[in-house]
Amino acid sequence: MTQQAVSLFTALAGRHAVVTGGGSGIGAAIATTLAAQGARVTVLGRRLEALQAVVAAHPGAMQAVAADITDAAQVDAAFAQARAQFGAIDILVNNAGQAHSAPFAKTDLALWQQMLDVNLTGTFVCTQAALGDMLTARWGRIVNVASTAGLVGYAYVAAYVAAKHGVIGLTKALALEVAKKGITVNAVCPGYTETEILRESIANVVAKTGRSEEDARAEFAKGNPQGRIVQPQEVADTVAWLCLPGSAAIHGQSIAVCGGEVMA
Structure with missing residues (x-):
């Protein structure tokens, strides 16, 4: 094993990372990747059983804490519990999110508010809860998992698009505030990724249109110039890179992980 490989396995040794929505999909992949780089990882979400399944594969390196991120x-309380076991928080990955579709005229206030609460307000609440530790240490990494929907517009998901645009705006504003305090703030913007959210979207298309699952999946993939669905590990690797000490100059950025669907 090369020295570079050895250092990668210990790059985040001693760092405490909190990953929201860590019980499945992108969140579980992020948590696993950060643990592989030496971090102690708290996976946080509403479904404790799913979180515990992720933790079980990494005894000693992870802990599960249940909380609704829309409830301050x-x-x-969850962040206090996380600190009690693993200490001050060095890395926060705001991954938890939801996506529900509806034509704009049929998007009621409840759906609008739900998308804002989970995708935007939850990011705000968790960031406020973690930021104090980073300011005290004068070191920190905040990575917000947004979406290509935060970079461009998509039809039939106006509330989700608005919330993810808000996440990117929050990322830029906070990045300016903490630029000289040893903390970086970035967003990662996946395209359609192999997750529970995508599977639900495909099932919705099948139910409403009568198309086959294969045809529906192809429809989602065709917007990616590579002609495929992004994998959770590809997103996790990008997030982990942003958390490394050597990524200190990457700040205030929104990085698309989408096979070229969105180009800066």
């Missing part, structure tokens, strides 16, 4: 009191 639950978040504060």
